[in-house]
Every structure is written in C-alpha cells, then in structure tokens.
Amino acid sequence: MNLFNIIKNEQKYWLVDQVKRDSVVKGEYKDQLEQLLPEWKQENVDYLSLVIDESFHNWLVSKGFHQVSTTVEYKRKLSALPEINNEIRWHSLSEGWIGDADYGNLYDRCSSGSANKSSQAKDQFLLSLESELGVEWRNHCFYFTKNEALIGICIPHIEMGTENEGRLFYFGVVPEWRKKGIGTEIHKIALRLLHQLEATYYIGSTDISNVHMAQIFKQNGCVLHDRKGQYRIAQTP
Template sequence: MAPVNPGKVVARRLLDEPQPAPAGWKLSTLDELGPEAFNQIMLRASDGDPYDTSTAESAEDDFRELVEAAGTAFDAGSWFVLSDAHGDVGVVLPQVFPEDLTTGTLFYVAVLPERRGEGLGRAVHAFGLSELARRGARSYVGSTDPDNTPMIAIFEANGCTLS
C-alpha cells in the first residue's frame, strides 16, 4: 500500500478506463519541455498556494526529490503541462508507485493562479486519474491538508472516498 502522511485527508478510488483529455486541451510533457521549462511552469502554478512550499530557490531540489520518489516507475512522458486556447491551465504529475504498479497518485496537481476559479481543477485532477489508468493503475490514493477545501471538493467531485 502507498504511504500516506498522517494528519492528512486521504482520498481513494478505483480507476475507470482511460479517457481522452478534454477537447481543446494541449498536452505537453516533461520529456518534451525539459526540466527547466517544466519547473518554471510548476513554480508558476504553485504561486499563491498556501499548501505548496516551493520557492524559486528550492524548485530544482523539490523537483529532483519528486523524480527520486518516483523511482523506477518515473516516466518523463507522463508528467504534464495542460493548456487550452487561452494559455496554460495547470500541471499534473500522475505517478504509479514503483513497489505497486497497480496503485498510483498525483504527485502534484495545480491550476495556474490566473486560471483559478474557472472550474478547471476538477478536470485537471480527472485527467491525472485517467493517465494513471492508462499506465495500468487500478486504484488511486491521494492526500491533502484538512484545511485545503478546494482540493477536498475536487476529490469528492471526482468520486473519491475520503478518510
């Protein structure tokens, strides 16, 4: 079973068949963009997020820690920046667990500050869940801070059971 941080709200669900990305979305992967450009977009996405502690100074180390945590299951073609006709929407890092490839999580899911309030968080999270299924995962486990009501609402909207 995947590790879960104590003191967090834990979300779980079984995964459905993979679905296509929402119409009009452009998908760019870490593999395509390269670490530097990808990191910059992740840092932009974390701006104003009280639950993300990355800074310009720590972003590279934070990113390296995520890659290391992915272990042998890391796939640079499966971490995404999502865009639409209005520009960048957000980022999502679907990751299966190296010790159990049938279970996955989203290492990071965020909507860029200028796109928040448009209802995109649910779609970004749902896309991430679909990508986990595409990689062979059958179940999802995620977590967030108990005060992160927007993320808790996204979990609920996407059919997760909370504990």
C-alpha cells in the same frame, strides 16, 4: 514486513509514509520507527518527514517530532471515469516541447499562493523528481494548455511498493486559471493518465485546510478514505 514506504533524498530529507495494515498492532509500527531513527541520525540527513495515523501523536512528540499539518486521503476506483474537456491539451515533458527549467518555472507558478503546505522550492522539486520517480521521470511529468495558454501540471505514478495504486506526485493550476473549474477538468485527465499506467485505483491526499482540492476529489467521484498527521524531526545542531 515493510510497514513504511521510504523515499531518501541524499542528505536533505527522508519521506516516510505509514502503510496501514489491519493485522498490524501499534507496537510493531513503533518498533520499526525505533530502528529507523538511529539510521537517519547516523546518516546526518537534514530532516525526516513522517505521515502516520494521529493516534501516535503523543508518542511521536516524546521522540522529538512536531506536527506540521493533517492530511486527508480520498480514494476512487479507476473505472467508469468521467468525460474530459476536449478543449484542454496535454503533453509529457519527455516530448521535448518545453525544457526542464520551463517545467520548474511552471511548477513555481502552480505552487504560488497554493493551499498545499508541502510545496518545495523549484530547484529542490526538480532534483526530487529523478530520485523519487526514477530515470524516466520526464514521462510522468505532464503539463496542460487551453487556447495555447499553460494552465497547470500533474505527475501521475504508481505508488512505491504497490502494483496498481495510482498517485499524483504533484497537481496544480496556475493562479490566473483558478476558480474556473480548470482544476476539476485537469484532475479528470490525471485519472485517465493513471489508468493508462495500469493503476486500478487512485489515492489522492491534501492538507485538511485545502477545501478546494477536497471539493475536486468529491466532484470526480472520490470518497474520504483516511486521515493522517504529517510530522517532522530535524537533526539537532
């Protein structure tokens, strides 16, 4: 039984996310991680990032992990979705109106000053899109405009190992459009885009300190679902 979703980015990093199952005891999760760690070390990948229930904290520290942050997850069924703001327009990167480099620059603007602690450098972000979303990654990359101004981006997809769990690989608003209700409006559109991908429910996560993003979740009908720790271990020199 697969108890973790794993995204591998060549020699740079592994992203490992716990799949919580009611029938599985803690020892089984530990056993799978015990098998995974030697493989990660042997392949000499820079670091491994792990998202898992914080009840594993002491055991993980004993294995060389350190806690980076705590994330909270919110959940919503993708039915009876809220009305969207008709003044906001959106396009996918695959439409060709802007290029990959422009999208990377827009991501840079959205991540600047953000409370999201998991933001990547622009070049790493662009490289990770194909490896984590597949060859059609541009179909998932959306950007938003209002009065012809670029205001934000979102990247909806179906979670690995599921058929109908909607996630946002990234969601952000440019600094000059923050605190104007734009994040809530873009998030409403993102929920509709997930529904178009045939997701039946949505899981959104953010750092526990990102009160503004948590408020967006609540305003759009999401309820607190789970809390996990984000841990990291790096190769020793």
